[in-house]
Amino acid sequence: MVSLSLQWTASDNGQTFVMEDKILLAQKGDEQLRHELISGYQPFVKKVISKVCRRYINESMDEYSIGLLAFNEAIDQFQTNQGSKFLTFANMVIRRRVIDHIRREQRQNQNIVLPYEEDDEFAQEENYAEQQASIAHYELELQREKRVEEIEDYQATLSEFGITFSVLSKQCPKHIDARENAIEIARLLASNEQLSAYLLQKKRLPMRNLEELVSCSRKTIERNRKYIIAVALIYLKKYHALQSYIDS
Incomplete structure (x- = not known):
């Protein structure tokens, strides 16, 4: 280009x-x-x-x-x-x-x-407003394109872990408390170099280590396993647009 x-x-x-x-x-x-x-x-x-x-x-x-x-x-x-x-x-x-x-x-x-348009203060302000609107529109288009590229890349990353968007939508915790708890586990996993390396290499959660670091049971972690992995990958791969949805 x-x-x-x-x-x-x-x-x-x-x-x-x-x-x-x-x-x-x-x-x-x-x-x-x-x-x-x-x-x-x-x-x-x-x-x-x-x-x-x-x-x-x-x-x-x-x-x-x-x-x-x-x-x-x-x-x-x-x-x-x-x-x-x-x-x-x-x-x-x-x-x-x-x-x-x-x-x-x-x-x-x-x-x-066409009638002559005076180059007065109002016309200058109007022109400036049009320029700002044009810039804002173009930047929104760039952001939209970036989001699309990010989602496509995220989809490919999930497939390496045997997760699809369809499966993920079904695995997402229904209750707010359970979802927030799973997100906290994902953040903890992504922030720990040893645990995140295990996840990326083995393509599965380091269950024993997580059990020692969190208060919830192994059963709870296992039930939300795919959702935790999916969220952790968002942080690890630095998908900023997707991260904004989680953090909001």
């Missing part, structure tokens, strides 16, 4: 910079870095434009040139205090500029004369 890494090592002092650090350097006048950013992220620009236009984009099209100019504009306008990542902001700027171009083309083709 993107040919330029989000991190790089400066040749002069060995420092590691994230994307936002590079943008700040480009804003301060590093023209070579700016050129490298624009050149390296051409595939990103094309992908954003293609999604807007819903067709393949090549370098001879007007939309492509507008996208590159918008990416350069995003470099100039990006502010770290906006609370978003640069590529999220750049995506929004490119989309807006390409959409504006498409609208201008449509107006010219239809010979429509």
Whole structure:
């Protein structure tokens, strides 16, 4: 997708910079870095434009040139205090500029004369609100995609332990107290290096060790065995989106 890494090592002092650090350097006048950013992220620009236009984009099209100019504009306008990542902001700027171009083309083709819009304080506030809404929407889409990927990976991990979502839904403790108790056992298991290593290697619970550490009976642990394993894996594999459901 993107040919330029989000991190790089400066040749002069060995420092590691994230994307936002590079943008700040480009804003301060590093023209070579700016050129490298624009050149390296051409595939990103094309992908954003293609999604807007819903067709393949090549370098001879007007939309492509507008996208590159918008990416350069995003470099100039990006502010770290906006609370978003640069590529999220750049995506929004490119989309807006390409959409504006498409609208201008449509107006010219239809010979429509539009009223002049004053660039007053209200218009600026409205534009800022639209930008923030666009950024928020894009970030929600990224979060949704990440959740889907996380769930697919979690499903594959569970299958290694002979557990399916269908079985897990049936094995989930019905009573709140029993469920919270099973979650606490799972947390304890995940936080103990020796116990978690046993689980990952043997693909089963270290029953004897757990009995010594928790107050509930072996029978209770065994009854909720698959649920405890499933929750422990969420913590061990760092499935943050799924973990938020457990911790809420």
